[in-house]
Amino acid sequence: MSDRPLVLVLSNDLSLAAAKTSRYLCLALDRLGRGAVGRDTRLVRWAAAEIEKESPMRREAYETAVVAKWNKFIFDYGIDTVISLDLHWLFSSQLFISDDQVKHIHSFWFDDLRSHLQSAPMFSLAPKTPLELINGPKISHHCYGRGQAEELRVLGVERIFPSALAAPAEYLDADEPCTEIKKLAFIGNPGLASAPTQQALAAMDRGGDIAALRRLARQEILDALPTDEPTASWVRQSLGVVDLLAAATEMRLSQPYTAAISLLTQAAAAHPEAFDFLNRNGLILDAAMLVKFVNRYDRPALVRRLWRRGWLDIFGTPEQWAPYGITAQPTVPFPRLASVYRRYPAHLNAANCARDATANEKLFEIAACARLSLNLDSPDVRACYSNDEIILADSDEALEAEAEKVLRDPAAAIALGETARKRTASEHLWEHRLKKALA
Amino acid sequence: MKNSSATEGVLIMSNDFLTPFAKTSDYLAAALERRGIPAYVRDNAEARLLTYLFSEEMAPRRPQAQEAICESLRELIEYARIDTVISLDLNWYVTPGLFVDDPAIRSIHSLWFDDFRSWCTSPFNPCFSDGDVFQQHVKHPKVTHHFYGDSQALEARLLGVSRQRLTRLAAPRQLVENDAPCLRTDRLAFIGNPGFRGTPHGKAVKLMEAGAEIGELRAFCRDAILKYPDVHSLEWFEKEPSVRNLLAVALEARRRFPFKPALQILQMAGTHYPRAFEYINETGIALDMAFLVKLVNRYDRPAFVHRLWKRGWIDVYSAGDEWQPYGIEALPYVTFSDLPAHYRMYATHLNAPNAIRDATANEKLFEIAASGRLSINLDSPDVRSCYDPGEITLVDSLAALEAAAEQSLRDPEAALACGEKARQRTAREHLWDHRIASMLSDV
Numbered sequence: 108m109s110d111r112p113l114v115l116v117l118s119n120d121l122s123l124a125a126a127k128t129s130r131y132l133c134l135a136l137d138r139l140g141r142g143a144v145g146r147d148t149r150l151v152r153w154a155a156a157e158i159e160k161e162s163p164m165r166r167e168a169y170e171t172a173v174v175a176k177w178n179k180f181i182f183d184y185g186i187d188t189v190i191s192l193d194l195h196w197l198f199s200s201q202l203f204i205s206d207d208q209v210k211h212i213h214s215f216w217f218d219d220l221r222s223h224l225q226s227a228p229m230f231s232l233a234p235k236t237p238l239e240l241i242n243g244p245k246i247s248h249h250c251y252g253r254g255q256a257e258e259l260r261v262l263g264v265e266r267i268f269p270s271a272l273a274a275p276a277e278y279l280d281a282d283e284p285c286t287e288i289k290k291l292a293f294i295g296n297p298g299l300a301s302a303p304t305q306q307a308l309a310a311m312d313r314g315g316d317i318a319a320l321r322r323l324a325r326q327e328i329l330d331a332l333p334t335d336e337p338t339a340s341w342v343r344q345s346l347g348v349v350d351l352l353a354a355a356t357e358m359r360l361s362q363p364y365t366a367a368i369s370l371l372t373q374a375a376a377a378h379p380e381a382f383d384f385l386n387r388n389g390l391i392l393d394a395a396m397l398v399k400f401v402n403r404y405d406r407p408a409l410v411r412r413l414w415r416r417g418w419l420d421i422f423g424t425p426e427q428w429a430p431y432g433i434t435a436q437p438t439v440p441f442p443r444l445a446s447v448y449r450r451y452p453a454h455l456n457a458a459n460c461a462r463d464a465t466a467n468e469k470l471f472e473i474a475a476c477a478r479l480s481l482n483l484d485s486p487d488v489r490a491c492y493s494n495d496e497i498i499l500a501d502s503d504e505a506l507e508a509e510a511e512k513v514l515r516d517p518a519a520a521i522a523l524g525e526t527a528r529k530r531t532a533s534e535h536l537w538e539h540r541l542k543k544a545l546a
Numbered sequence: 547m548k549n550s551s552a553t554e555g556v557l558i559m560s561n562d563f564l565t566p567f568a569k570t571s572d573y574l575a576a577a578l579e580r581r582g583i584p585a586y587v588r589d590n591a592e593a594r595l596l597t598y599l600f601s602e603e604m605a606p607r608r609p610q611a612q613e614a615i616c617e618s619l620r621e622l623i624e625y626a627r628i629d630t631v632i633s634l635d636l637n638w639y640v641t642p643g644l645f646v647d648d649p650a651i652r653s654i655h656s657l658w659f660d661d662f663r664s665w666c667t668s669p670f671n672p673c674f675s676d677g678d679v680f681q682q683h684v685k686h687p688k689v690t691h692h693f694y695g696d697s698q699a700l701e702a703r704l705l706g707v708s709r710q711r712l713t714r715l716a717a718p719r720q721l722v723e724n725d726a727p728c729l730r731t732d733r734l735a736f737i738g739n740p741g742f743r744g745t746p747h748g749k750a751v752k753l754m755e756a757g758a759e760i761g762e763l764r765a766f767c768r769d770a771i772l773k774y775p776d777v778h779s780l781e782w783f784e785k786e787p788s789v790r791n792l793l794a795v796a797l798e799a800r801r802r803f804p805f806k807p808a809l810q811i812l813q814m815a816g817t818h819y820p821r822a823f824e825y826i827n828e829t830g831i832a833l834d835m836a837f838l839v840k841l842v843n844r845y846d847r848p849a850f851v852h853r854l855w856k857r858g859w860i861d862v863y864s865a866g867d868e869w870q871p872y873g874i875e876a877l878p879y880v881t882f883s884d885l886p887a888h889y890r891m892y893a894t895h896l897n898a899p900n901a902i903r904d905a906t907a908n909e910k911l912f913e914i915a916a917s918g919r920l921s922i923n924l925d926s927p928d929v930r931s932c933y934d935p936g937e938i939t940l941v942d943s944l945a946a947l948e949a950a951a952e953q954s955l956r957d958p959e960a961a962l963a964c965g966e967k968a969r970q971r972t973a974r975e976h977l978w979d980h981r982i983a984s985m986l987s988d989v
Contacts, residue, residue, distance in 0.1 A: 113883050120588075120618055123625045130586065134579060142720075142883065144572050144587070146562070149618045151592045157614070161607055169595070176563055176591050183565035185881030440627040442554050442584055 112187035113142045115180075117195045119227060120149040125192045125217065127441045128468065128537075131275035132190060132215075135537035138276065141545065144184065148198050155198065156228035170230045174201045181208060188545065192217045197240060198229040204243050212246045213544050215270065216255050217468075220262065221392035222461060238263055249544060252464020252487050254366035258395060261368045270544065271491055272468045273537045274475035279528065281445035281476050285452050287420070288517040291481070291510055292451040294422045294439055295469065297407045298459040299400070302430035307404055311411050311431075317483070317503045320404040321363065325356045328397050338397070341390060347381030352397060354378065359401040364485045367398035367463055399460050405483065406457035407431050412503055413455060413510055422447065448476035452517035452524070453498075453510070456480040466491050471535045474527035479520040481509050491535060496527035553986050555584045555626045557619070559633040559640070562589040567634045567659060569882050570909065570978075573718040574632060574657075577978040580719070583986075586626060588619065590640045612641045623650055630986070634659045642679050646686045654689045655985055657713060661903060662701050663833035681706065692985070695905020695928055697807030701833060704809060713985065714932060715909045716978045717916035722969055724917060726890035730861070731958035734854060734922070734951055735892040737880055738910065739865035741847045741900035746871050750845055754852045754872070760924075760944050763845040764804060768797040771838055779838070782831065792822035793838060800842040805926040808839035808904055840904050846924060847898035848872050853944045854951050860896060863888065889917035893961040894954040896947075897921040907932050912976045915968035920961040922950050932976065937968040 114136050118129035129145050136143035151173055158166050180186075181203075189196045189203050190213045196203055203209045218226075224237065232240060241248070242265050249270035250256035256267050297303075310323055332338045332349055341348045354374035359367065371394055375382035385394050413419035414433050421428060421435040428435040439447045448454065454473045458465040465485040473480040474492065482488050483506065484499040500506035513520040556578050560571035571587050578585035593615045622628065631638045631645050631654045638645060638654055645651045660668075683689070684707055692713035693699040699710050740746075750766055758766075772794055775783065783790045795815040800808065812835055816823025826832050854860035855874050862869055866876040880888050889895065895914045899906040906926040914921040915933060923929050925940035939954075941947045954961040 111883060120622050123621060126586070126622060126626070130584065137576070147588050147618075150615060153614045153618065154592055154596050154611075157607070157611070172595050173592060176595070180562050180565060180568065183879070183881060184569070185883035438625065440625050442627050 111141060113144060113184050114188045114190055115184070115186045116143050116145045117189065117191040118145065118147050119152065119193075119195045120147045121152075121226065122192075122218075123441075124468070125195060128192060128217070129195075131277070131537055132541065135276065135541055136190075139538055139541060139545075141188075141541075143190075144186075148195055152198055152228045155230045159231065166230070170199055170201070173230075174199055177202050178206065181206060187211070188213070190215065190541075190544075193223045194220075194227065194237075194241065197232075197237070198227075200230070200232045200235055200240055204240060204246070210245060211545070212243070213249060214241070214246065215249045215540070215544075216251065216259075217272075217462075219255060219258060219392070219396075219462060220264075221396060242266070247544065249540070250464070251466060252462065254364075254368070254399075254463030257366035258368040258392070258463065261372065261391070268544075270540050271466055271487075271535065272471055273535050273540050274468075274471035274531050276475075276532075276536045276538060278445045278448070278472055278475035279532050279536075281449050283446040283449040285449060285478075285517070285521060287451045289514060290420050290451060291413060291418055291453045291455055291513060292420045292422065292447065293410050293413075293455040293457075294444070294447060295406075295459075296423045296427045297410070297431060298405075298457075298461065299403050300427060303404065303407065308431070311404070311408055314412075315408075317405055317408055318360070320408050321360055321401050324403050325360060325401050328356060328400055329353055337393070341385070341388075344388075345381050345384035347378050348384065348394075351375065351378035351381035351385075352394065355394075355398045356401050359398050363402055363405075364465060364487070367395040368392075370398055371395055395463075396461065399463050402458075402460040405460060409455060409457045409483070409503055409506060412507055416507070416510075418510055418514060419455060420451070444472065445476055448473055448478050451478065452520040453479040453481060453513040455506075455510070456482045458483075458485070470497070471531055474524070474531045474535065476524075477521070477528035478524040479513065479527070481506055481513075492527060492530060496523060496530050498523075553583050553630050555586070555628040556630045556632055557623065557626075557628045558585055558587045559631060559638040560587050560589050561591050561594065561634075561637045563591045563594075565882075566909075567637065570634060570659070571637075573978050574982065576718065576720075577982045580979060581982065581986075584626060586622060586628070588622070590637055593640050615641045616644050619644065620648070623648060629653075631655070632657065632985075635665045636684065639680070639683055642683070646683055646688055651688065654686070655692060656684075656689060657692045657981075658694065658698050658702070659715075659903075659909075661698055661833075661837075662705060663837055664902060685709075690985075693905075694907055695807075695903065697809060697836075697904035700807045700809045701836065701904075704832060713981055714907055714976065715912055716976050716981050717909075717912035717972050719916075719977050719979055721886055721889065721913055721916035722918075722973045722977070724886040724890055726887045728890060728893050728919075728958070728962060730892045732955065733861050733892065734859055734894045734896055734954065735861045735863065735888065736851050736854075736896040736898075737863040737885070737888060738847075739868045740851070740872065741898075742841065742844045742902060743868065746845070746848065751872060754845070754849050755856070757853075757944075758849075760846060760849055761801070763849050764801045764842050767842045767844055768801050771797055771841060778831075778834065782826070782829075782835075786822055786825040788819045788822035789825060789835075792816065792819040792826070793835065795819070796835070796839045797842055800839050804843055804846075805906060805928070808836040809833075811839055812836055836904075837902070840901050843899075843901040846901060849944060850896055850898040850924070850947060853948055854896060857948065857951075859951055859955060861892070885913070886917065889914055889919055892919065893958040893965070894920040894922060894951070896951075897923045899924070899926075911938070912972060915965070915976065916972040917965070918962070918969035919965040920954060920968070922947060922954070933968055933971060937964060937971055939964070 118125045133143040133145045188211045248267045251272045333342045355370040358370045422439045423435045425435045466487040481498040484501045498509045558571045560568045562568045575585035629652045690709050694715045796811045799811045862876045864879045869876040907928040922939040925942045939950045
């Protein structure tokens, strides 16, 4: 804490990645001379939902008590800025927004709006809508991907700023030696929690490339439309939805990094009634999610390709990798992440399809640890690092070839990693993002 | 690389209803981070609120609530490799089994700010459990209780808490690094409330206005406690008349030895009135009786402040409503982010303990010193064991206080020089970093 107005960083421990990054945001703010305190909102969200369900007549009393506690906290600490990943700052309509002492609220978007609202229960915001609340003049939305930003823009969210993710400065100091030179590593989950279809697995086994897997994913989406809920209900109400999604997913095949929502909007020109139906029923984000799922096998396919060659150690939730026939080592706890990054000369990196943004946090973390990351080429990633710092492969075959090169010459990989570390130190730390946001 | 016994992650449980506790939780976290130990502050106020508001109608949902609370922290413990839990008072005690039964948690530290009785009876601290479970938790071998005063420790020992350590309070490091200028050398400052919340007795305020010494005010309190007993005391006196005698002896002893632990005084008085002592023990009111004994000192702090206020020598900050019955107009509340500048703004600060705590080396003592400013304190063994005269000022009467204040107004440079010595001592010995280092070295 410092003697300037403080920053409150709110997380939601239901998303442990948010807990980790929130702590790094606090440390970065302290280094910038802006004292910060971190708090969690998971329990209050749970309680809000539970009370609404079990004892709704007590909700108002409970919310009043919670709000009073937070208002006192804000006042006593002298907090003037609230920062959170996603909308973790929004759990009651009565907090922060109308508080004169709070001058700025910053949302650094990790997730997409739809997923966030589904996984983050809160006190009822009525009579206001979430959009009304998050569009206040002191609220800024920082998006790390054009897809995310576009999605928010289409929904009517204002004050959107591009802001790439970043690495914690602490990782720059990691000094563990590289001991696993005969392997690469991947740290993370498959992205989408649901198991892959047998056809997808068979395609991966046959060595099908990403383009083929995207075509397969698209077909799976379209096949399920009239049979699975809730899409079957959409189709019953507006048959044109099938054509709209067929068009949007077709475009996604050729433009895999164009925002799903933009593709839907483009497709709407030919299918205005279906788009209107989705819009009126608040289903646009759900439909956009389906379009994103064209890329659902990108990450698992890349991992599986290197796994099958025996070149890759995987750390993540073993149960989520098991359906892919992959034996993963347990999830790496936060304090050990940097040392696991440092242990290998190179790491596979691949975006989570649900995010619609490819320059994920891992991209910067691997670089901060002076290790090489192997990525599929995409505009977001290319905007952060060049070919001299990371690998940007334009296909899975190319990525496989790069992995082989790393195994043949790990020292060269580490040298590239070192250049990435320098770039990260000068441009891609949380300090850089926060400085810009708070300017 | 850290060795296997090194602390990997610390969870600090706060209760944000009480922001001074929250503030210190954040100072502890900062001190841990400086040691390279990741620290996560988590608030338990909402969990407690949930218990408080829904204790009856939500009773059937209690297991789900308990599980939700546990779950919300267990995942963090797992992924952040938390092995140590620290809290002020028993703020780590939220729901049974959490932490004590978790094999990942190797040690739990309670840094006592408050006293056991106040903590257990505070409406801010409802817990999911009954008395036996509570006892098992506070006496659990993983748990160490840190006390900053003998009396606190003694009270806890009475409850069977054996794993105790003396751990002084401390200052956050950023205060020793602050260089805000000293702008007020014509006044002293006091930042805080009067301590005990009850409205002061009219006669006590009159005594202060008439210039009564601190001894007279303590004598007044001694008499008032017996003359105007509360409903609980009346009930005790009725059931066991010798309790009144026991209390009278204890109150007189406290007047004469104002810094002896209240409970120790009661025990000594109990040798003269064994039946009364047995009664208070058996009925579990020993801590309530000790509380009454502490109240002999209830006007120590207000009298300190009042004496200088009357002379027009002091700016008083915060708790305007609580100071008003003393005829004191307080300036607005000082937010935590403004505290360092306010400490530095004045050459000298008044400090006086809160009577309820029964421990005199309060957090402000260290914070004023860390800020390089002089504090004027009531002389007590606890305070004297932390700083020497020359670093702080120790007085034993209101007259001496007035003289010391006058001296600091006449020669603020000398006050600042003392403050600088106190700052150096604090930087060497009395930061939260020192307490954390000592605490973790025992793990």
